[in-house]
Amino acid sequence: MATKYVVVGAGVAGVTACQAILDTDPEGEIRLFTDEPYPFYSRMRLTEVVSRKVEPQQLVLRGPAWFEERGIGFHPGEPVQEIGLEPLRVLSQRRHYRADRLLLATGGYSFIPPIPGAQQAGVFSLRTMADAMSIRDQAAEASRAIVVGGGVLGLELGNALHARGLEVTVVETSDRLLPRQTDLQAARILQETMERMGFRFRLSAQSREIQGDGKRARALLLGDGEVLEADMFLISAGVRPHLELARALGLKLDRAIVVDHRMETSIPNIYAAGDCIEHQGAYYGIWPAAEEQGRIAGINMAGGQASYQGTVMRNQLKVLGIDLLAAGQIDPEGALEAEVVSDPSRGIYRKLVYQEDRIVGTILLGDLSGQRGILRALEEARSLGHLKGSVLRNLDALAG
Amino acid sequence: MDKYECQVCGYLYDPAVGDPDNGVAPGTSFESLPADWVCPVCGAAKDQFQKV
Numbered sequence: 001m002a003t004k005y006v007v008v009g010a011g012v013a014g015v016t017a018c019q020a021i022l023d024t025d026p027e028g029e030i031r032l033f034t035d036e037p038y039p040f041y042s043r044m045r046l047t048e049v050v051s052r053k054v055e056p057q058q059l060v061l062r063g064p065a066w067f068e069e070r071g072i073g074f075h076p077g078e079p080v081q082e083i084g085l086e087p088l089r090v091l092s093q094r095r096h097y098r099a100d101r102l103l104l105a106t107g108g109y110s111f112i113p114p115i116p117g118a119q120q121a122g123v124f125s126l127r128t129m130a131d132a133m134s135i136r137d138q139a140a141e142a143s144r145a146i147v148v149g150g151g152v153l154g155l156e157l158g159n160a161l162h163a164r165g166l167e168v169t170v171v172e173t174s175d176r177l178l179p180r181q182t183d184l185q186a187a188r189i190l191q192e193t194m195e196r197m198g199f200r201f202r203l204s205a206q207s208r209e210i211q212g213d214g215k216r217a218r219a220l221l222l223g224d225g226e227v228l229e230a231d232m233f234l235i236s237a238g239v240r241p242h243l244e245l246a247r248a249l250g251l252k253l254d255r256a257i258v259v260d261h262r263m264e265t266s267i268p269n270i271y272a273a274g275d276c277i278e279h280q281g282a283y284y285g286i287w288p289a290a291e292e293q294g295r296i297a298g299i300n301m302a303g304g305q306a307s308y309q310g311t312v313m314r315n316q317l318k319v320l321g322i323d324l325l326a327a328g329q330i331d332p333e334g335a336l337e338a339e340v341v342s343d344p345s346r347g348i349y350r351k352l353v354y355q356e357d358r359i360v361g362t363i364l365l366g367d368l369s370g371q372r373g374i375l376r377a378l379e380e381a382r383s384l385g386h387l388k389g390s391v392l393r394n395l396d397a398l399a400g
Numbered sequence: 401m402d403k404y405e406c407q408v409c410g411y412l413y414d415p416a417v418g419d420p421d422n423g424v425a426p427g428t429s430f431e432s433l434p435a436d437w438v439c440p441v442c443g444a445a446k447d448q449f450q451k452v
Contacts, residue, residue, distance in 0.1 A: 042408050044442070061407055061448065287408070288443055316409075316441055372421040372440060 003028045005301060006090050006099035008080045008245065010034035011043065012287055013274025013294035014105035015062055018072055020298025028302060030072045033092055035079035038129045039063045044287055049132040050139065051160035056129055083245055088269060101269050101301040104246060104257060105294060108239035108275035108285060117210030122217035123233045126157055135234065139164045142231035146220050148207050149236035150177040152317050157234050158199065159319040169200040169228055171207060171220065181315050181326035183334070185342065186349045186365050190324065193347050197320050202228070239285045241276040256283050261307045263297035273297040284311060312379050322347060323368050328361030328378050329353055336360070341392045350392055357388040373398035404430040404449040409442035413449065
């Protein structure tokens with residue numbers, strides 16, 4: 001009898017798992033459930049919907065036909081309400097579906113900090129296609145936007161609204177923008193470039209309250225007493241894992257669902273991958289990690305053997321034509337040795353962080369040349385010997 | 401020669417530029433890229449690219 005696989009969540013982890021299951025157990029019966037009514041799309045490009053660079057349909061990566069052609073039961077707009085054990089089954093839209101193996105790929109949600117007034121009309125966050133379309137539509141009636149959170153998504157969202165002609169102010173609690181992808185020097189260069197293009201920043205700034213007129217949000221009160229007025233407010237304060245189903249099951253949790261190197265949870269035959277999991281204490285929240293985890297989960301679920309060794313943390317940003325790549329340990333405090341080439345007048349800052357003679361992290365701003373070689377050396381923890389300290393002027397020597 | 405866009409992350413492969421970091425010289429058409437070439441930004445495979 002064919003093995004029954006149920007996958008909860010149609011993001012990159014869930015869909016990649018479906019492909020891996022198919023490849024490993026072609027006779028398997030797969031069902032994929034998602035609460036979103038849309039087929040699998042590129043979440044990374046949602047800000048292009050906001051800027052109107054693309055129509056939502058253009059972001060679809062795997063439509064209903066792809067699932068049908070492969071005999072995968074695709075259930076869009078059908079959230080899983082409950083999971084039962086003995087026998088393993090999911091409940092969705094009042095129907096039970098048996099599963100021999102289950103994958104939780106429920107992803108994450110955009111965290112809204114408990115700022116008074118954040119529930120008013122005019123306050124948005126971006127995680128789903130529906131969010132992107134709402135923000136896109138609202139931007140047509142707005143002239144000023146405030147983005148709370150100066151991380152990657154906040155800046156990309158601010159960039160998209162700026163492209164729509166809005167005046168954008170970014171409010172960030174850290175002393176620099178992109179606190180997890182920059183050190184002070186890189187952040188300063190990026191901030192100056194963005195300010196020249198019309199962005200405003202408030203750093204080391206607490207959001208005390210979102211003030212409104214009773215109908216909608218109108219202003220943000222900062223910790224130092226400054227009041228910033230705007231027509232729309234975007235909260236971009238990080239991604240938290242969706243843990244409702246996991247909690248109800250009593251799965252082992254820390255800050256997210258705990259999985260082993262096979263992506264299995266504390267209950268046998270229940271696996272998890274993507275933005276809902278943590279592995280060896282690491283929570284990623286990035287697409288390439290979710291993709292790899294989904295692939296490995298799918299292989300193991302279907303009877304194959306694969307082992308997850310973690311993913312080198314990396315983030316890439318492109319705003320206003322500026323490229324930024326940050327990977328590994330970026331060492332903002334300057335505790336480790338670093339090799340730096342910078343040209344602030346041209347918006348360039350390139351840093352390699354070393355431990356002994358191995359690259360353990362990098363920030364590349366304004367010039368990404370050599371990124372593949374650098375990332376490979378980082379992933380492999382390659383010993384560079386005498387090359388150490390002169391890599392940036394000697395990129396060809398990194399090939400290998 | 402046609403440009404191809406990565407459907408996952410939006411990276412644009414321009415044959416006139418190639419992908420020198422990965423040993424692909426300028427002037428290399430998308431079609432003639434090796435089958436295991438992946439998007440330099442997000443790692444997506446060739447089948448996730450569309451001609452623009």
